[in-house]
Amino acid sequence: MNRTRSLLLLAAALCGCGTRIAYIPTNAPPRAMQAHSPDSVQIFTTQQPERPYVEVGLIEAQQESHSVDTEETVFTRLREEAAHRGCDGLVLLGSNDSVQIIGSGSQFGGNTSGRTLKGYRGTCIVWKEDGKSESSNGSN
Secondary structure (H helix, E strand, O other): OHHHHHHHHHHHHHOOOOEEEEEEEOOOOOOOOOOOOHHHOEEEOOOOOOOOEEEEEEEEEEEOOOOOOOHHHHHHHHHHHHHHHOOOEEEEEEEOOEEEEEEEEEOOEEEEEEEEEOEEEEEEEEEOOOOHHHHHHOOO
């Protein structure tokens, strides 16, 4: 029994279960998407990419209620998921924080506390194969 419990704890630690990840597809990619290195995913925070692209999905990463992950870890998991999905870039849309209230209370008092669960939301983008084809369509 102890061995089974140890294996379950190890599996939970290896899967990065401290951060919840959600992916929602939005548009068909212009080409096949393949997983690649997280370092190759370009991050855009203050401006849109200049290169033509297609928005293919939304990705959200957020701490789980029992997690001790840092904000940096949550952001890293977002980037890892983008790479796993085959995104060329990630346009950050902002934070996706939530507040968890712990405890109980009533009109006569109680004991409650709150905790902010850090999160981020971004758009998975894939570069169009030929960015010039769209601009030349209007001149035909």
